[in-house]
Amino acid sequence: MRERVGFRQLVDRVVRGACLLATVLALVPLVSVLGFVVVRGAGGLSLTFLTGVPKPVGEAGGGMAHALVGSLQIVGLACLVGIPAGVLAGIHLAEFGATRFGRFVRFSADVLAGVPSITVGLFVYALVVARAQRFSAYAGALALAILMLPTITRATEEFLRLVPEALREAALGLGLPKWRATLRVMLRTALPGIATGIMLAVARAMGESAPLLFTSFNNRGWARTPNEPTASLPVNIYTYATSPYAEWHEQAWAAALVLVGLVLCMSVAARLLVRRRPS
Amino acid sequence: MTVSAAPGTPRSLFGGRRTGDRLFSRLTGCFALLVLLAISSMALEMTRASAPTLLAFGAKFALGTVWDPLHRVFGALPFVWGTVVSSLLALVIAVPVSLGVAVYLSELASAWQRDVLGFLVEMLAAVPSVVYGLWGAFALAPWLRASLEPWLARWFGFLPLFQGTNQGFGMLAGGIVLSIMILPTISSVSREVLRAVPASLREGALALGATRTEMVRVAVLPYARSGLVGAALLGLGRALGETMAITMVIGNRAEISSSLFAPSYTMASVIANEFTEASDPLHLAALAELGLLLFLLTVALNIVARLLVARVGRPLGGARA
Numbered sequence: 290m291r292e293r294v295g296f297r298q299l300v301d302r303v304v305r306g307a308c309l310l311a312t313v314l315a316l317v318p319l320v321s322v323l324g325f326v327v328v329r330g331a332g333g334l335s336l337t338f339l340t341g342v343p344k345p346v347g348e349a350g351g352g353m354a355h356a357l358v359g360s361l362q363i364v365g366l367a368c369l370v371g372i373p374a375g376v377l378a379g380i381h382l383a384e385f386g387a388t389r390f391g392r393f394v395r396f397s398a399d400v401l402a403g404v405p406s407i408t409v410g411l412f413v414y415a416l417v418v419a420r421a422q423r424f425s426a427y428a429g430a431l432a433l434a435i436l437m438l439p440t441i442t443r444a445t446e447e448f449l450r451l452v453p454e455a456l457r458e459a460a461l462g463l464g465l466p467k468w469r470a471t472l473r474v475m476l477r478t479a480l481p482g483i484a485t486g487i488m489l490a491v492a493r494a495m496g497e498s499a500p501l502l503f504t505s506f507n508n509r510g511w512a513r514t515p516n517e518p519t520a521s522l523p524v525n526i527y528t529y530a531t532s533p534y535a536e537w538h539e540q541a542w543a544a545a546l547v548l549v550g551l552v553l554c555m556s557v558a559a560r561l562l563v564r565r566r567p568s
Numbered sequence: 569m570t571v572s573a574a575p576g577t578p579r580s581l582f583g584g585r586r587t588g589d590r591l592f593s594r595l596t597g598c599f600a601l602l603v604l605l606a607i608s609s610m611a612l613e614m615t616r617a618s619a620p621t622l623l624a625f626g627a628k629f630a631l632g633t634v635w636d637p638l639h640r641v642f643g644a645l646p647f648v649w650g651t652v653v654s655s656l657l658a659l660v661i662a663v664p665v666s667l668g669v670a671v672y673l674s675e676l677a678s679a680w681q682r683d684v685l686g687f688l689v690e691m692l693a694a695v696p697s698v699v700y701g702l703w704g705a706f707a708l709a710p711w712l713r714a715s716l717e718p719w720l721a722r723w724f725g726f727l728p729l730f731q732g733t734n735q736g737f738g739m740l741a742g743g744i745v746l747s748i749m750i751l752p753t754i755s756s757v758s759r760e761v762l763r764a765v766p767a768s769l770r771e772g773a774l775a776l777g778a779t780r781t782e783m784v785r786v787a788v789l790p791y792a793r794s795g796l797v798g799a800a801l802l803g804l805g806r807a808l809g810e811t812m813a814i815t816m817v818i819g820n821r822a823e824i825s826s827s828l829f830a831p832s833y834t835m836a837s838v839i840a841n842e843f844t845e846a847s848d849p850l851h852l853a854a855l856a857e858l859g860l861l862l863f864l865l866t867v868a869l870n871i872v873a874r875l876l877v878a879r880v881g882r883p884l885g886g887a888r889a
Contacts (some may be wrong), residue, residue, distance in 0.1 A: 291857055297779055297782070298783060300779070301780055301781040301782070302778035303785075305672075305676055305780065305781065306674035307668060307706065308668040308669075308671050308676055309672055309676075310668070310673065311664070311665045311666075311667075311668025311669050312669045312672045312673065312685055312689070314665055315665055315666070315669050315689055315692070315751055316685070316689065316692075318692065318748045319688060319691060319692050319695070321703070321707065321747070322695055322699065322700065322703045322707075323695075325703050325707050326699060326702075326703070329706075330868075336862075343865075347857070349725070371601075372841045374599045374602055375599075377596045377599035378596065378599040378600040378602060378603055379596070380596045380602060381596035381597050381599065381600040383592070384593075384596070385593045385596070385597065387598075390597070390600070391600070393604065394601070394603050394604055396588070396874065397603050397604050397607050398603045399870065399874050400605045400607065400867055400870045400871060400874070401603060401606060402871035403802065403806070403866055403867075403869070403873075404610070404863060404866055404867065404870075405808070405809020405810070405836060405862055405863070405866055406809070406811065407809065407811040407836050407840060407859065407862075408610070408614065408809065408859045408860075408862055408866075409610070410864045411614065411617070411839065411843070411855075411856060411859040412609075412610045412613050412614060415613045415614065415616070415617045416609070416613055416857070419754070434839060435606050438602065438603060438606065439603060442600075442603060459828045462789060466588050466589055467589045467592070468588050468589050468591075468592035469588075471592070473822070492694060493694075493826040495696075496694075496695075496696025496697065496698070497697070498696070498697065498698045498811075498812050499697070499811035499812050499836070499840060501842070502840055502842060502844065503843050506844065507685070520800065523696055523697075523698045523812075524698075526698045526699070526702060527698050527701070527812055527816070530698075530701065530702050530705060530706075530816065531683045531816065538706070541702060542702065542706075545698075545702050546696075548699065549695060549696070549699055552694055552696055553691065553694055553695075556690075556691065556694040557691075560687065560690075566882050
């Protein structure tokens with residue numbers, strides 16, 4: 290009997306160790322990826338990289354300012370559509386979502402969140418690019434907005450549901466109509482959580498390249514208007530990394546460092562925002 | 569949650585308020601409708617775009633093994649094979665690890681470990697796909713070619729899986745990169761599922777003298793099983809549709825090989841590589857049909873996975889999948 294207890298404790302320890310090992314193993318790629326990006330990206334990072342545009346093939350130097358600005362532009366345009374739409378849809382699900390329509394929308398949002406980003410790119414190509422006969426930042430922004438929509442919708446709903454019901458009752462008891470109670474009391478209380486959801490969605494959109502391949506395409510220089518093919522950091526990383534030139538590879542790493550820096554800062558800030566909330 | 573359920577909503581005294589509320593509900597409802605519109609018009613638009621090949625090839629499209637845009641022959645089987653095998657390989661690697669992560673973080677770790685390690689694992693999901701591709705092409709693939717693949721060939725070379733020349737770029741590299749990318753999905757959904765297991769089950773097992781491991785095995789895992797399967801399917805859905813990272817490491821050759829060292833090609837990769845260069849309408853339609861297949865496959869998987877996860881109890885936190 291005593292040996293049996295000892296054996297069971299041994300098994301317990303082995304399994305605990307294995308689970309810890311799995312967790313550490315899961316973090317090895319993160320450390321390796323970040324290490325490579327920082328070490329190899331730092332070499333190519335310079336002021337000209339951040340302010341210049343590409344030189345002709347074969348010439349040294351040049352930068353990716355146009356892609357950095359292009360990325361911000363496409364994501365910014367996507368936010369203009371995706372954030373209001375997502376937040377309003379989320380409000381509907383939280384406040385009026387007990388209907389069959391609400392359940393259907395909720396489920397569709399979850400399914401839409403799982404749709405591959407490249408098919409969203411194909412969809413926007415067929416819908417917009419093929420009809421307008423041109424790639425544009427607008428098309429890229431639409432693709433990113435569709436990708437952001439389900440995440441923001443569900444985050445808004447979840448965080449609105451976390452607001453204590455007593456707050457709503459107090460607002461209604463003071464004579465506010467329901468829509469004002471929702472906007473002035475519920476939404477304001479849930480705002481940090483919703484902001485977190487939005488920032489995570491925006492950070493993810495910032496790193497997407499597959500949906501931009503056939504929508505905003507790429508550009509070797511500045512796009513004069515958003516109605517032209519526009520360069521973006523992720524697409525440029527792909528183009529440069531798959532090119533045969535060693536110099537371009539170095540630029541791809543530098544661009545990756547900038548992109549990872551942007552995306553990780555946003556993700557970390559988003560999580561800190563929600564962590565601070567309960568206190 | 570509905571209007572009528574909220575106590576004290578003025579019904580008739582101030583007609584204007586009711587109008588305002590109804591307007592508000594309608595207005596926000598329009599935006600909720602956008603979600604439905606997006607997914608249904610996606611299905612419609614992709615079907616329309618792939619109509620030419622749907623009509624010309626029918627089922628032969630998915631079963632043909634020759635993909636030759638020049639001669640207008642489109643058989644997608646090598647891509648389907650590459651997609652399915654690389655995703656399954658990713659699952660084989662990622663499921664045990666993510667299960668270990670989820671069990672450790674939700675059942676065994678102390679509070680600060682849960683915070684710090686959980687945060688780091690979620691950071692894996694924040695790294696953009698194309699950066700994983702860059703890392704896979706310039707760091708992982710050379711290491712595979714120089715270290716892991718020779719080792720595998722030496723000790724397990726009797727298996728057809730580990731035969732052939734080791735080039736670094738290929739199915740194995742693709743599977744590994746995908747497994748890293750789906751790991752945070754599977755582990756975070758699994759954690760949600762484990763969190764939904766009632767505490768009384770755990771307490772009961774511990775009170776009967778079970779060790780932590782036995783508690784997890786007899787009380788937690790059986791209750792959570794369907795949700796954990798759902799988590800794995802959500803991961804599979806992500807792996808099937810992943811594009812940039814796998815395009816950069818899988819070698820992009822439309823071949824069906826039994827070796828994991830051999831290069832392969834996925835549906836998403838061929839779309840990414842050929843779509844902007846295709847000028848033949850039939851070629852474009854064939855690529856669109858690949859997208860349609862991918863879309864239908866992932867939608868079906870996601871529906872099943874969501875239903876399985878929902879069975880364990882609490883609704884999923886967030887739409888992040």
